[in-house]
Amino acid sequence: MPATPLAPASAPALRLAKALDRVVRGWSGRCVLRVETPVDPVDPLRWVARQKGAPVHYWRGRGDDEARAGVGAALTIDARSLTDADAVDDLMGSLPAGARLFATARFDAAAEVGEEWAAFGAVRVVLPRVELRSDGRTARLAVHLAPGESPTVAHAALAALCGPAPEAEGELALPYMRRDDPARAEWDRMLRWSLAAFEDGDLEKVVLARRARFSFEEPVDAAGLLQRLEAATPRCYHALTSPDGESAFLTATPERLVRIDGRELSTEAVAGTRPRSETDAADDALRAELMASEKDRREHVYVRDAIADALAPLAERVEVDSEAGAMTLARGRHLHTGIRATLPASTGVLDVLRALHPTPAVGGTPTPEALDAIDRLEPFDRGLYAGPIGWIGRDERGREAADLAVGIRSGLVDGRTLSLYSGAGIVAGSDPASEWAEIEHKIGDFARVLGLDARVEA
Numbered sequence: 001m002p003a004t005p006l007a008p009a010s011a012p013a014l015r016l017a018k019a020l021d022r023v024v025r026g027w028s029g030r031c032v033l034r035v036e037t038p039v040d041p042v043d044p045l046r047w048v049a050r051q052k053g054a055p056v057h058y059w060r061g062r063g064d065d066e067a068r069a070g071v072g073a074a075l076t077i078d079a080r081s082l083t084d085a086d087a088v089d090d091l092m093g094s095l096p097a098g099a100r101l102f103a104t105a106r107f108d109a110a111a112e113v114g115e116e117w118a119a120f121g122a123v124r125v126v127l128p129r130v131e132l133r134s135d136g137r138t139a140r141l142a143v144h145l146a147p148g149e150s151p152t153v154a155h156a157a158l159a160a161l162c163g164p165a166p167e168a169e170g171e172l173a174l175p176y177m178r179r180d181d182p183a184r185a186e187w188d189r190m191l192r193w194s195l196a197a198f199e200d201g202d203l204e205k206v207v208l209a210r211r212a213r214f215s216f217e218e219p220v221d222a223a224g225l226l227q228r229l230e231a232a233t234p235r236c237y238h239a240l241t242s243p244d245g246e247s248a249f250l251t252a253t254p255e256r257l258v259r260i261d262g263r264e265l266s267t268e269a270v271a272g273t274r275p276r277s278e279t280d281a282a283d284d285a286l287r288a289e290l291m292a293s294e295k296d297r298r299e300h301v302y303v304r305d306a307i308a309d310a311l312a313p314l315a316e317r318v319e320v321d322s323e324a325g326a327m328t329l330a331r332g333r334h335l336h337t338g339i340r341a342t343l344p345a346s347t348g349v350l351d352v353l354r355a356l357h358p359t360p361a362v363g364g365t366p367t368p369e370a371l372d373a374i375d376r377l378e379p380f381d382r383g384l385y386a387g388p389i390g391w392i393g394r395d396e397r398g399r400e401a402a403d404l405a406v407g408i409r410s411g412l413v414d415g416r417t418l419s420l421y422s423g424a425g426i427v428a429g430s431d432p433a434s435e436w437a438e439i440e441h442k443i444g445d446f447a448r449v450l451g452l453d454a455r456v457e458a
Protein backbone atom coordinates (compact mmCIF):
# COMPACT_ATOMS: atom_id res chain seq x y z
CA MET A 1 0.00 0.00 0.00
CA PRO A 2 1.48 3.43 -0.87
CA ALA A 3 2.20 5.70 2.09
CA THR A 4 -0.45 8.41 2.59
CA PRO A 5 1.08 11.77 3.41
CA LEU A 6 -0.14 13.07 6.77
CA ALA A 7 0.08 16.65 5.60
CA PRO A 8 -2.60 17.89 3.20
CA ALA A 9 -3.70 21.51 3.74
CA SER A 10 -5.91 21.10 6.84
CA ALA A 11 -4.01 18.18 8.36
CA PRO A 12 -2.33 18.06 11.77
CA ALA A 13 1.20 18.42 10.43
CA LEU A 14 0.31 21.71 8.79
CA ARG A 15 -1.45 22.88 11.95
CA LEU A 16 1.66 22.01 13.94
CA ALA A 17 3.85 23.86 11.44
CA LYS A 18 1.68 26.98 11.88
CA ALA A 19 1.77 26.67 15.67
CA LEU A 20 5.56 26.40 15.45
CA ASP A 21 5.74 29.61 13.41
CA ARG A 22 3.70 31.44 16.04
CA VAL A 23 5.65 30.12 19.05
CA VAL A 24 9.09 30.52 17.51
CA ARG A 25 8.66 34.31 17.47
CA GLY A 26 8.78 34.41 21.26
CA TRP A 27 11.59 31.84 21.57
CA SER A 28 14.91 32.97 23.01
CA GLY A 29 16.72 30.20 21.09
CA ARG A 30 18.72 29.37 24.20
CA CYS A 31 16.94 26.17 25.20
CA VAL A 32 15.02 23.38 23.49
CA LEU A 33 11.69 24.38 21.93
CA ARG A 34 8.78 21.93 22.00
CA VAL A 35 5.49 22.65 20.25
CA GLU A 36 2.64 20.16 20.18
CA THR A 37 -0.86 19.82 18.81
CA PRO A 38 -3.69 17.30 19.38
CA VAL A 39 -4.23 14.88 16.50
CA ASP A 40 -6.56 11.97 15.82
CA PRO A 41 -5.47 8.84 17.69
CA VAL A 42 -3.13 6.59 15.75
CA ASP A 43 -0.96 3.69 16.90
CA PRO A 44 2.58 5.16 17.24
CA LEU A 45 4.19 1.85 16.27
CA ARG A 46 2.20 1.63 13.04
CA TRP A 47 2.90 5.30 12.45
CA VAL A 48 6.65 5.04 12.93
CA ALA A 49 6.80 1.92 10.73
CA ARG A 50 5.98 4.13 7.73
CA GLN A 51 8.21 7.13 8.36
CA LYS A 52 11.09 7.65 5.98
CA GLY A 53 13.49 9.56 8.24
CA ALA A 54 16.06 8.20 10.65
CA PRO A 55 16.63 7.59 13.45
CA VAL A 56 13.29 6.15 14.58
CA HIS A 57 12.28 5.19 18.10
CA TYR A 58 9.32 3.57 19.74
CA TRP A 59 8.47 3.04 23.41
CA ARG A 60 5.55 1.67 25.39
CA GLY A 61 6.17 1.36 29.13
CA ARG A 62 4.90 -1.60 31.10
CA GLY A 63 1.23 -1.03 31.92
CA ASP A 64 1.28 2.34 30.13
CA ASP A 65 -1.71 3.21 27.99
CA GLU A 66 0.34 5.78 26.14
CA ALA A 67 2.91 4.77 23.54
CA ARG A 68 5.40 7.12 21.94
CA ALA A 69 7.32 7.19 18.70
CA GLY A 70 9.88 9.58 17.31
CA VAL A 71 11.36 10.21 13.90
CA GLY A 72 14.48 12.21 13.13
CA ALA A 73 16.65 13.93 15.70
CA ALA A 74 16.65 17.52 16.87
CA LEU A 75 19.57 16.60 19.15
CA THR A 76 21.73 13.52 19.59
CA ILE A 77 24.30 13.09 22.33
CA ASP A 78 26.75 10.22 22.14
CA ALA A 79 28.77 9.53 25.25
CA ARG A 80 31.52 6.98 25.73
CA SER A 81 30.00 5.59 28.91
CA LEU A 82 27.48 6.42 31.64
CA THR A 83 30.30 7.84 33.75
CA ASP A 84 31.40 10.11 30.91
CA ALA A 85 28.04 11.65 30.02
CA ASP A 86 28.08 15.17 31.43
CA ALA A 87 26.61 16.52 28.19
CA VAL A 88 23.48 14.49 28.91
CA ASP A 89 23.19 16.10 32.35
CA ASP A 90 23.51 19.54 30.72
CA LEU A 91 20.82 18.75 28.17
CA MET A 92 18.47 17.46 30.88
CA GLY A 93 18.81 20.89 32.50
CA SER A 94 17.64 22.69 29.35
CA LEU A 95 14.58 20.55 28.53
CA PRO A 96 11.10 22.08 28.63
CA ALA A 97 8.18 20.34 30.39
CA GLY A 98 7.01 17.25 28.53
CA ALA A 99 10.22 16.74 26.52
CA ARG A 100 11.69 13.27 26.68
CA LEU A 101 14.94 11.92 25.33
CA PHE A 102 15.01 8.40 23.98
CA ALA A 103 17.95 6.74 25.75
CA THR A 104 19.99 3.60 25.13
CA ALA A 105 23.26 2.26 26.46
CA ARG A 106 25.35 -0.74 25.56
CA PHE A 107 25.46 -3.46 28.18
CA ASP A 108 29.20 -2.89 28.55
CA ALA A 109 30.61 0.37 27.23
CA ALA A 110 34.16 -0.98 27.71
CA ALA A 111 33.68 -4.15 25.64
CA GLU A 112 34.87 -4.41 22.03
CA VAL A 113 32.11 -3.26 19.66
CA GLY A 114 30.84 -5.82 17.16
CA GLU A 115 30.37 -4.52 13.61
CA GLU A 116 26.63 -5.20 13.80
CA TRP A 117 26.32 -2.77 16.75
CA ALA A 118 28.52 0.04 15.40
CA ALA A 119 25.60 2.29 14.41
CA PHE A 120 24.01 2.26 17.88
CA GLY A 121 26.66 4.10 19.90
CA ALA A 122 27.76 3.38 23.47
CA VAL A 123 25.46 5.72 25.39
CA ARG A 124 23.06 7.66 23.21
CA VAL A 125 20.22 10.07 23.95
CA VAL A 126 18.04 11.46 21.17
CA LEU A 127 15.51 14.27 21.23
CA PRO A 128 13.24 13.29 18.33
CA ARG A 129 12.57 15.91 15.68
CA VAL A 130 8.93 14.82 15.46
CA GLU A 131 7.18 12.84 18.16
CA LEU A 132 3.78 11.16 18.28
CA ARG A 133 2.17 10.07 21.55
CA SER A 134 -1.10 8.23 21.73
CA ASP A 135 -3.11 6.29 24.29
CA GLY A 136 -5.58 5.05 21.69
CA ARG A 137 -8.20 7.69 22.62
CA THR A 138 -6.16 10.87 22.26
CA ALA A 139 -2.90 11.68 20.53
CA ARG A 140 -0.44 14.54 20.27
CA LEU A 141 2.03 15.35 17.55
CA ALA A 142 5.03 17.41 18.68
CA VAL A 143 8.07 18.97 17.06
CA HIS A 144 11.35 19.96 18.71
CA LEU A 145 13.99 22.53 17.82
CA ALA A 146 17.47 22.42 19.35
CA PRO A 147 18.84 25.70 20.76
CA GLY A 148 19.50 28.16 17.93
CA GLU A 149 17.99 26.00 15.16
CA SER A 150 15.96 27.48 12.34
CA PRO A 151 12.31 26.33 12.06
CA THR A 152 12.98 25.40 8.41
CA VAL A 153 14.37 22.00 9.45
CA ALA A 154 11.20 21.28 11.40
CA HIS A 155 9.01 22.33 8.47
CA ALA A 156 10.85 19.91 6.21
CA ALA A 157 10.42 17.06 8.71
CA LEU A 158 6.70 17.78 9.12
CA ALA A 159 6.15 17.95 5.36
CA ALA A 160 7.79 14.53 4.94
CA LEU A 161 5.51 12.73 7.43
CA CYS A 162 3.54 9.75 6.19
CA GLY A 163 0.40 8.07 7.44
CA PRO A 164 0.50 4.87 9.52
CA ALA A 165 1.18 1.38 8.20
CA PRO A 166 -1.73 -1.06 8.21
CA GLU A 167 -2.03 -3.44 11.14
CA ALA A 168 0.53 -6.24 10.85
CA GLU A 169 -1.21 -9.47 10.05
CA GLY A 170 -0.59 -12.78 8.40
CA GLU A 171 2.38 -15.05 8.86
CA LEU A 172 5.93 -13.78 8.80
CA ALA A 173 8.35 -15.48 6.44
CA LEU A 174 10.24 -18.38 7.96
CA PRO A 175 14.03 -18.24 8.19
CA TYR A 176 16.07 -20.70 6.15
CA MET A 177 18.94 -20.99 8.63
CA ARG A 178 19.63 -20.79 12.38
CA ARG A 179 23.03 -20.47 13.98
CA ASP A 180 23.64 -20.57 17.73
CA ASP A 181 26.50 -18.78 19.48
CA PRO A 182 27.71 -20.46 21.59
CA ALA A 183 26.82 -23.92 20.27
CA ARG A 184 25.79 -26.46 22.88
CA ALA A 185 29.26 -27.96 23.54
CA GLU A 186 30.79 -24.51 23.99
CA TRP A 187 27.95 -23.56 26.37
CA ASP A 188 28.80 -26.58 28.52
CA ARG A 189 32.43 -25.43 28.64
CA MET A 190 31.32 -21.90 29.64
CA LEU A 191 29.24 -23.34 32.45
CA ARG A 192 32.06 -25.61 33.64
CA TRP A 193 34.42 -22.63 33.74
CA SER A 194 31.88 -20.62 35.77
CA LEU A 195 31.17 -23.45 38.22
CA ALA A 196 34.93 -23.80 38.82
CA ALA A 197 35.23 -20.03 39.40
CA PHE A 198 32.45 -20.25 42.02
CA GLU A 199 34.40 -23.00 43.79
CA ASP A 200 37.59 -20.94 43.71
CA GLY A 201 35.62 -18.14 45.35
CA ASP A 202 36.38 -15.55 42.62
CA LEU A 203 32.80 -15.29 41.48
CA GLU A 204 29.38 -15.93 43.05
CA LYS A 205 27.04 -15.41 40.12
CA VAL A 206 27.37 -14.72 36.40
CA VAL A 207 24.62 -14.19 33.85
CA LEU A 208 25.60 -15.87 30.60
CA ALA A 209 23.78 -15.13 27.38
CA ARG A 210 23.33 -16.80 24.03
CA ARG A 211 22.65 -15.47 20.56
CA ALA A 212 20.46 -17.31 18.05
CA ARG A 213 20.88 -15.84 14.57
CA PHE A 214 18.21 -16.46 11.94
CA SER A 215 18.70 -15.79 8.21
CA PHE A 216 15.78 -14.86 5.95
CA GLU A 217 15.34 -14.53 2.19
CA GLU A 218 13.86 -11.02 2.59
CA PRO A 219 14.67 -8.06 4.87
CA VAL A 220 13.11 -8.49 8.32
CA ASP A 221 10.31 -6.05 9.18
CA ALA A 222 11.31 -4.96 12.71
CA ALA A 223 8.20 -2.86 13.39
CA GLY A 224 5.90 -5.62 12.14
CA LEU A 225 7.69 -8.06 14.43
CA LEU A 226 7.30 -5.75 17.42
CA GLN A 227 3.59 -5.24 16.68
CA ARG A 228 3.10 -8.98 16.95
CA LEU A 229 5.30 -9.20 20.06
CA GLU A 230 3.24 -6.53 21.81
CA ALA A 231 0.17 -8.70 21.42
CA ALA A 232 2.02 -11.85 22.55
CA THR A 233 3.85 -10.37 25.58
CA PRO A 234 1.47 -8.33 27.75
CA ARG A 235 2.90 -6.85 30.99
CA CYS A 236 6.21 -6.17 29.24
CA TYR A 237 8.02 -3.07 28.04
CA HIS A 238 8.22 -2.73 24.26
CA ALA A 239 10.80 -0.63 22.49
CA LEU A 240 12.45 -0.27 19.12
CA THR A 241 15.35 1.86 17.99
CA SER A 242 16.73 2.14 14.50
CA PRO A 243 19.65 4.56 14.09
CA ASP A 244 19.82 4.41 10.31
CA GLY A 245 16.59 2.89 9.01
CA GLU A 246 18.55 -0.31 8.22
CA SER A 247 19.32 -2.08 11.47
CA ALA A 248 16.96 -2.06 14.44
CA PHE A 249 17.09 -3.23 18.03
CA LEU A 250 13.81 -4.32 19.57
CA THR A 251 12.85 -5.64 22.95
CA ALA A 252 9.85 -7.15 24.71
CA THR A 253 11.28 -7.15 28.22
CA PRO A 254 9.58 -7.75 31.55
CA GLU A 255 12.29 -6.01 33.58
CA ARG A 256 12.25 -2.43 34.79
CA LEU A 257 15.61 -0.83 35.38
CA VAL A 258 14.23 2.30 37.00
CA ARG A 259 11.28 4.63 36.93
CA ILE A 260 11.64 8.11 38.36
CA ASP A 261 8.78 10.53 38.95
CA GLY A 262 10.14 13.70 40.52
CA ARG A 263 11.97 12.42 43.61
CA GLU A 264 10.20 9.04 43.78
CA LEU A 265 12.05 6.07 42.31
CA SER A 266 10.88 2.53 41.74
CA THR A 267 12.90 -0.42 40.58
CA GLU A 268 12.85 -4.17 41.04
CA ALA A 269 14.84 -7.35 41.30
CA VAL A 270 13.77 -9.87 38.65
CA ALA A 271 15.70 -13.15 38.68
CA GLY A 272 14.78 -16.80 39.09
CA THR A 273 12.70 -18.38 36.34
CA ARG A 274 10.24 -21.14 35.53
CA PRO A 275 8.16 -21.63 32.39
CA ARG A 276 4.37 -21.65 32.65
CA SER A 277 2.12 -24.53 31.77
CA GLU A 278 -1.16 -24.82 29.88
CA THR A 279 -3.04 -26.55 32.67
CA ASP A 280 -3.81 -24.83 35.99
CA ALA A 281 -2.53 -27.70 38.11
CA ALA A 282 0.81 -27.95 36.30
CA ASP A 283 1.14 -24.15 36.29
CA ASP A 284 0.51 -24.00 40.06
CA ALA A 285 3.11 -26.73 40.59
CA LEU A 286 5.70 -24.79 38.58
CA ARG A 287 4.92 -21.67 40.57
CA ALA A 288 5.32 -23.53 43.85
CA GLU A 289 8.59 -25.05 42.61
CA LEU A 290 9.95 -21.58 41.77
CA MET A 291 8.91 -20.05 45.08
CA ALA A 292 10.52 -22.93 47.01
CA SER A 293 13.72 -23.23 44.95
CA GLU A 294 16.79 -22.50 47.08
CA LYS A 295 18.93 -22.02 43.95
CA ASP A 296 16.54 -19.52 42.34
CA ARG A 297 16.17 -17.60 45.61
CA ARG A 298 19.95 -17.37 45.90
CA GLU A 299 20.14 -16.13 42.30
CA HIS A 300 17.45 -13.56 43.16
CA VAL A 301 18.89 -12.30 46.44
CA TYR A 302 22.15 -11.24 44.75
CA VAL A 303 20.08 -8.89 42.59
CA ARG A 304 17.86 -7.57 45.39
CA ASP A 305 20.78 -6.84 47.71
CA ALA A 306 22.95 -5.25 45.01
CA ILE A 307 20.15 -2.87 44.02
CA ALA A 308 19.40 -1.90 47.62
CA ASP A 309 23.14 -1.37 48.30
CA ALA A 310 23.59 0.71 45.15
CA LEU A 311 20.69 2.99 46.05
CA ALA A 312 21.55 3.44 49.74
CA PRO A 313 24.25 6.13 49.26
CA LEU A 314 22.10 8.04 46.74
CA ALA A 315 18.71 8.01 48.39
CA GLU A 316 17.04 9.54 51.45
CA ARG A 317 15.04 6.34 51.96
CA VAL A 318 15.12 2.86 50.39
CA GLU A 319 12.25 0.42 50.89
CA VAL A 320 12.49 -3.22 49.80
CA ASP A 321 9.53 -5.65 49.70
CA SER A 322 9.85 -7.99 52.66
CA GLU A 323 9.22 -11.12 50.54
CA ALA A 324 9.89 -12.01 46.91
CA GLY A 325 6.68 -12.51 44.94
CA ALA A 326 5.99 -13.97 41.52
CA MET A 327 5.99 -11.95 38.30
CA THR A 328 3.66 -13.87 36.01
CA LEU A 329 4.08 -13.37 32.28
CA ALA A 330 2.31 -14.97 29.33
CA ARG A 331 4.73 -17.90 29.09
CA GLY A 332 7.00 -17.64 32.10
CA ARG A 333 7.33 -16.62 35.71
CA HIS A 334 10.09 -14.87 37.66
CA LEU A 335 10.85 -14.16 41.28
CA HIS A 336 10.20 -10.45 41.82
CA THR A 337 11.02 -7.99 44.58
CA GLY A 338 9.81 -4.39 44.35
CA ILE A 339 12.21 -1.67 45.55
CA ARG A 340 11.34 1.99 46.07
CA ALA A 341 13.39 5.00 47.09
CA THR A 342 13.12 8.74 47.62
CA LEU A 343 15.91 10.76 46.07
CA PRO A 344 17.30 14.07 47.30
CA ALA A 345 17.07 16.93 44.79
CA SER A 346 20.83 16.64 44.20
CA THR A 347 20.55 13.10 42.73
CA GLY A 348 19.83 13.06 39.01
CA VAL A 349 18.65 10.32 36.68
CA LEU A 350 22.18 9.66 35.42
CA ASP A 351 23.53 9.21 38.96
CA VAL A 352 20.93 6.50 39.44
CA LEU A 353 21.74 4.81 36.14
CA ARG A 354 25.46 4.77 36.89
CA ALA A 355 24.78 3.18 40.28
CA LEU A 356 22.30 0.55 39.09
CA HIS A 357 23.55 -0.73 35.75
CA PRO A 358 24.42 -3.56 35.37
CA THR A 359 22.51 -5.30 38.15
CA PRO A 360 23.33 -8.96 38.86
CA ALA A 361 20.13 -9.86 36.95
CA VAL A 362 22.19 -9.33 33.78
CA GLY A 363 25.80 -9.11 35.01
CA GLY A 364 26.65 -11.01 38.16
CA THR A 365 28.34 -10.82 41.56
CA PRO A 366 30.83 -9.29 42.15
CA THR A 367 30.09 -7.05 39.14
CA PRO A 368 33.68 -6.46 37.87
CA GLU A 369 34.57 -10.17 37.97
CA ALA A 370 31.26 -11.07 36.34
CA LEU A 371 31.84 -8.55 33.52
CA ASP A 372 35.30 -10.01 32.96
CA ALA A 373 33.84 -13.51 32.79
CA ILE A 374 31.15 -12.41 30.31
CA ASP A 375 33.76 -10.69 28.17
CA ARG A 376 35.98 -13.76 28.23
CA LEU A 377 33.29 -16.42 27.76
CA GLU A 378 30.55 -15.08 25.48
CA PRO A 379 31.48 -15.44 21.80
CA PHE A 380 29.63 -12.28 20.65
CA ASP A 381 29.15 -8.63 21.51
CA ARG A 382 26.02 -8.06 23.62
CA GLY A 383 25.59 -4.56 22.17
CA LEU A 384 22.32 -3.12 23.51
CA TYR A 385 21.15 -6.51 24.79
CA ALA A 386 20.70 -6.22 28.60
CA GLY A 387 21.53 -2.50 28.50
CA PRO A 388 19.32 0.35 29.69
CA ILE A 389 16.63 1.40 27.18
CA GLY A 390 13.82 3.91 27.61
CA TRP A 391 13.45 7.63 28.13
CA ILE A 392 14.74 10.35 30.41
CA GLY A 393 13.44 13.89 30.50
CA ARG A 394 10.75 16.06 32.06
CA ASP A 395 7.15 15.29 32.90
CA GLU A 396 4.28 17.65 32.07
CA ARG A 397 4.93 19.55 35.31
CA GLY A 398 8.60 20.06 34.43
CA ARG A 399 9.93 17.59 37.03
CA GLU A 400 12.80 15.26 36.15
CA ALA A 401 11.40 11.88 35.14
CA ALA A 402 12.53 8.64 33.54
CA ASP A 403 11.34 5.18 32.66
CA LEU A 404 14.00 2.69 31.63
CA ALA A 405 13.83 -1.03 31.10
CA VAL A 406 16.58 -3.62 30.88
CA GLY A 407 16.85 -4.61 27.21
CA ILE A 408 16.63 -8.38 27.66
CA ARG A 409 14.42 -10.72 25.52
CA SER A 410 15.60 -8.68 22.59
CA GLY A 411 16.62 -8.90 18.98
CA LEU A 412 18.79 -7.14 16.45
CA VAL A 413 17.46 -6.86 12.92
CA ASP A 414 20.20 -6.32 10.40
CA GLY A 415 18.87 -6.54 6.85
CA ARG A 416 17.99 -10.20 6.30
CA THR A 417 19.19 -11.45 9.67
CA LEU A 418 17.55 -11.43 13.07
CA SER A 419 19.71 -12.16 16.11
CA LEU A 420 17.87 -13.04 19.31
CA TYR A 421 19.56 -12.61 22.70
CA SER A 422 18.70 -14.02 26.12
CA GLY A 423 20.61 -15.10 29.18
CA ALA A 424 20.33 -17.00 32.43
CA GLY A 425 21.77 -16.46 35.88
CA ILE A 426 24.41 -19.06 36.72
CA VAL A 427 25.22 -19.82 40.35
CA ALA A 428 26.75 -22.79 42.17
CA GLY A 429 24.47 -25.75 41.44
CA SER A 430 23.39 -24.55 37.96
CA ASP A 431 22.95 -27.29 35.39
CA PRO A 432 24.11 -26.57 31.79
CA ALA A 433 21.19 -28.40 30.18
CA SER A 434 18.54 -26.62 32.29
CA GLU A 435 20.13 -23.20 31.72
CA TRP A 436 20.32 -23.87 27.97
CA ALA A 437 16.62 -24.83 28.01
CA GLU A 438 15.72 -21.76 30.09
CA ILE A 439 17.25 -19.47 27.47
CA GLU A 440 15.55 -21.41 24.68
CA HIS A 441 12.25 -20.80 26.43
CA LYS A 442 13.06 -17.10 26.87
CA ILE A 443 13.69 -16.57 23.15
CA GLY A 444 10.45 -18.46 22.58
CA ASP A 445 8.35 -15.26 22.62
CA PHE A 446 10.07 -14.09 19.44
CA ALA A 447 10.22 -17.59 18.06
CA ARG A 448 6.48 -18.11 18.42
CA VAL A 449 5.72 -14.81 16.74
CA LEU A 450 7.93 -15.96 13.87
CA GLY A 451 6.06 -19.26 13.73
CA LEU A 452 9.20 -21.06 14.87
CA ASP A 453 8.08 -22.53 18.18
CA ALA A 454 8.00 -26.13 17.03
CA ARG A 455 11.59 -25.93 15.81
CA VAL A 456 12.85 -23.81 18.69
CA GLU A 457 11.25 -25.63 21.61
CA ALA A 458 12.16 -29.05 20.28
Ligand SMILES: C=C(O[C@H]1C=CC=C(C(=O)O)[C@@H]1O)C(=O)O
Nearest residue numbers: 271272273361408422423424425
Ligand atom coordinates in the same frame (compact mmCIF):
# COMPACT_ATOMS: atom_id res chain seq x y z
C1 LIG B 1 19.18 -12.15 31.53
C2 LIG B 1 17.91 -12.46 31.28
O1 LIG B 1 16.99 -12.65 32.28
C3 LIG B 1 17.23 -12.19 33.59
C4 LIG B 1 15.96 -11.68 34.10
C5 LIG B 1 15.04 -12.52 34.70
C6 LIG B 1 15.42 -13.81 35.07
C7 LIG B 1 16.69 -14.24 34.91
C8 LIG B 1 17.10 -15.61 35.32
O2 LIG B 1 16.30 -16.28 35.98
O3 LIG B 1 18.19 -16.05 34.97
C9 LIG B 1 17.77 -13.35 34.41
O4 LIG B 1 18.46 -12.86 35.53
C10 LIG B 1 17.40 -12.61 29.92
O5 LIG B 1 16.23 -12.92 29.74
O6 LIG B 1 18.18 -12.41 28.98
